[in-house]
Amino acid sequence: MLFNSIDFAIFVPIVFILYWFVFKSLKSQNVLLIIASYVFYAWWDWRFLGLIIVSTLIDYSIGLAIEKQTNLKSKKAYLTLSILLNLSILGFFKYYNFFIENFNAAFQLFGRDLDLNYLNIILPVGISFYTFQTMSYSIDIYRNKIKPTTNLVAFASFICFFPQLVAGPIERASSFLPQVEKRRVFNYIKATDGLKQILWGLFKKMVIADNCAVFVNDIFENHANYSGSTLLFGAFLFTIQIYCDFSGYSDIAIGVSRLFGFNLKKNFAFPYFSRNIAEFWRRWHISLTTWFKDYFYIPIGGSRGSKWMQLRNTFAIFLVIGLWHGAHWKFVVYGFINALHFVPYIIKGKNTKYTSVIANNRWFPDSKELFGMFHTFLFLVFARIFFRADSLTSAVTFLSGIFSFSVFSLPNLSNASDALILLILIAFFFIIEWIGRAKEHALEHIFSSYKKQYRIAFYYVLVFLIFYFNGEEQQFIYFQF
Structure with missing residues (x-):
């Protein structure tokens, strides 16, 4: 179901x-x-x-x-x-x-x-x-x-x-x-907050993730027929899709649980606003990363010991996390690539540098924060090609297609107007997530300073977008894991 x-x-x-x-x-x-x-x-x-x-x-x-x-x-x-x-x-x-x-x-x-x-x-x-x-x-x-x-x-x-x-x-x-x-005693405030989180989860899944899937599936399945710019666009959309798909599931799960009087663990803390890869993994799939940290990483030594020991333990945990995702070498390579990206931060002792919310009490990030977010996101776009491709061979072919002169051309999409609308919806999604980045979820206190009727109107807009832009029903990506 x-x-x-x-x-x-x-x-x-x-x-x-x-x-x-x-x-x-x-x-x-x-x-x-x-x-x-x-x-x-x-x-x-x-x-x-x-x-x-x-x-x-x-x-x-x-x-x-x-x-x-x-x-x-x-x-x-x-x-x-x-x-x-x-x-x-x-x-x-x-x-x-x-x-x-x-x-x-x-x-x-x-x-x-x-x-x-x-x-x-x-x-x-x-x-x-x-x-x-x-x-x-x-x-x-x-x-x-x-x-x-x-x-x-x-x-x-x-x-x-x-x-x-x-x-x-x-x-x-x-x-x-x-x-x-x-x-348990029914709590109206907790239940209404749960409904808001469910609404945002459905928006992320049905409006963003499922519409990204239409382009992503076509581009990855027929990557040999597309230009480098189109392949890069597909990799970008998959990076958006997998976050909105999985965090959307978590939002719905947490929201439904609150309807029944339960509080579940926060699973995503706006990871695409991370300033380096270490911060990203502290904010992505938190329940899994903390599980491996407590039951695998720390028992084998964790961050104790020499830099060499820290690097060994980091590669070990990421290879296991990669294999956890599926019985395929592409997931092991995906884990290895992420571990490799950790190396300079561990050597410099900066893997625990960022623990606070980005641009806290500010509307906009500074140039250093903006560069950190861009660099981290760009790395994820390329790393996740190994996650999404059918095989290691397909991933390598996909990457080689991107690193060609055709990457400087315009993406050759048959339904460019739909792609433009999707990009506008993605921009809207990121704005709302940015506004709520310091909260438990994006809609927790959204527009709380505005009149109630404005907030209700905003929720109706989301409902309209869900019904208008929902496409073919797509299974959640992480069901396969």
Whole structure:
């Protein structure tokens, strides 16, 4: 069930009414959330519900077992079991054919043809997200950061909560379980703020991302037939598309959660207003980057030690993040390129330089900030070619097409008028994001100093744009991860 579908537009109000007006006790509300979440997931493919249930039972049981152990060795054994079981499930569905392909290729280099068979495996939607969520629960219990819950209903609600089930944000038990285990009271202000965030998420997805997709799909699939300027335009649009698609999903997930009395982790902090690549990764997909930081980067050494150790750890985390995105070498290269861009900042000790909002309490950035934003964004445009291309070969061909004399020509688009309208909409989108860059989301306090009727008129404009410019229903990009 897609957030940008009629099904979801009917589903949420039904669950909302049942949640607040029929199932009023805490336990019944949590049971309803589980049922609603399983229905939401089964809408895609009911056969994979078993995986979520298995992951839930594994870490619920292991969490209790870790707590009962009196010695560190036994605790570590149960934690290892949790990690192995979860990663085995994830590895089979997501990486089995990738490993078989490379295993066969490695033996062929030595003149041996193993010819191991591939399997026709369907990747379950959201498996990377809820697997990481369940693993972090067991790890935090082992580290004595949280106590395991004995409430299976509450734990299942935490794992399968439908707004963030298939594409995050990846929640931690320390922040989400307490919300599940205590009674929720409807908060009108929180709910209306959630609706505003949903509205902005739908605008980003349906007006910006889905219309970018029309050009992006055509240009990347037929890149051999286009000029360098057209290829560059396609790479630019994909950089816009992937942000609006994924952050749009997060906005809708967070907004819907607020309707039910929950606060989810902020997942994007206006990353395209970053002054260098280090700041960008602190603002992009925050729940994933902080997960890898806490459970992978810091345990292998983090920023401690020599510059060489810091560089080694940085490359390690980005290669893993790249591989997390998919079973393909292009994602590994994408991670490597990002890590490579970190090198000068780590050497100079400037990788943590920018932590505040850009142009804080100012309307416009200064020249240094503007150059930093431009440089970072331009890097992302080129790096994401590896993310979007079908293969490494296609990515290299795409890049070589850009670096040709035809890059100085005008893009050869069959529907130039639609492209111009899209650029105007993108400019409008960036203006609104810039105005709200210091807030939790772009519309949190938009035009708060103006009269109420002006704000309402602005929301109606967004609704009109969503209905007028929405095209063919597109699946969210991160569903494939």
